[in-house]
Amino acid sequence: MAGLRHCPTGVDGLDQITAGGLPAGRTTLLTGGAGCGKTLLATEFLVRGAQRGEPGVLMAFEETSEELATNVAAFGWDLPALQAEGKLAVDYVRVDREQIDMTGDFDLEGLFIRLGLAIDEVGAKRVVIDTLEVLFSALDDTARLRSELRRLFSWLKHKGVTSIVTAESGDGPLTRHGLEEYVADCVISLDHRVNEEMAIRRIRIVKLRGSAHGTNEFPFVIGSAGFSVVPVTSFGLEHPASSELVPTGVPGLDSMLGKAGWYRGSVTVVSGDSGTGKTTFAASFADAACARGQKCLYLAFEESSRQLARNMASVGLRLDRWIEAGLLQVQASRPTEIGLERHLTTVYEQVEAHHPDVVVLDPITDFTALGGGVAIKALLMRIVDYLKNRQVTAVLTSLARSDGSDTSMSSLIDNFVQLRALEHSAQRHRSLYIQKARGMAHSQHVRRFELTDQGIEILEPVQVATA
């Protein structure tokens, strides 16, 4: 099978986890339970194909052309337009059990003819059949169906189209009717689990001939622009390494770093207990960026935009003027349990929409605290990876945890600033130290700081550091 080519799907992340895409000219079986996103992924495969000059055919058994168009319009996919442009053909196959009486031997030539017609109409390179299961419930002769489906798969191969066939997953075997037996080249399984009250979607490459695919499950999200797979294993070390410096917004912190700030495209976590001033550090960074005329995206998960502006005004940070000037984009939202994944994709989408120079996520802890740690961490890592590739400088705040879990994505974090509150002589003192700053000869001192009406002021080194 040395000559097996890949068909880059254009679906975000899918090509990475399949080492280049689906097997070109072959059929991929896409399985999963109801509501897993099979139809959506299959449809996106066609939409991305149409966008890159590979027309497609959608043979739909469960939804009419109109229903499909409505369902995916929210992702910005205009199926009727693609159809009008000759980039997509949709054939809704209505199989009505009550209308059909079996009177003897049959074949599925009608289906083949329809598929062939649609393929010829648009010069299709991609085909989706969603979902074949319907035939099993409508037609009694399972043995005949199986032999016809076997013929269908080899016919598709002969046609040279890259296709996706969807099927319901069964209890024991992969699919309810064992379709995986006939599709030898690629099997992908989707899963939608609720874990600790949080919904997590996963994609798994069950089989992919001629390819060193990862065997892991990968989290995926359905964002407002479609599918997005999070390939945790593919973190390259290929991020651009800029030597340009971006001021932290706190002069004292800049000098602790030993330079005029941290590197552009770096990711910094500011960690500390409640009330140690994490948001103030993040806001100072945002304020300084806007003062330089740069654009900042601030994702606030605990405060509204107005609360943030009001609270920061008390330490001399006038964020409202940057909001008015259009330099500061504050997106306030609560990471409710069910919408977790969507919040994270928001980052992605907002960055694409606004092209910010700097991004603040305040705080990321709300996500990781909600359970489902691995998947959420993977999503955060994906975001961080993405920001780095875009050379966006980011500050993430994190509530310090006694188990050190806030440092668990440490490998992707360039700079780690720890904030502490120390009680001393009946007073609470804030202090900070730099746990890590990649590529910088940073200070090892623990320094006290104060929140003044002029912003954060870093004081002289604390002589005796207490744990």
Next chain:
Amino acid sequence: MSSPPTEGGETWELRLYVAGETPRSVAALANLRRICEERLAGQYSIEVIDLLERPQLARGEQIVAIPTLERRLPEPVRKIIGDLSNTERVLIGLDLRPER
């Protein structure tokens, strides 16, 4: 327009969808002719549609399996699939009561 399935002078309009001249389609047509001659002599018409020549009709008429027999008249429209070798199933499918 709904006429009860009587033995009166109504016309049965039947359509047989095939794909080329295969043994199965030949058998289906032979079975259909036999049944019609036995039960509907003089009051039926059979139109054979070869979908290889008119593929658009497969889509328009929602044909999946071949052969498909469509009872266009009397209404309601009914479809039955297969080579029509099971006469009893054909009679039930066409709503022609089997002979006692």
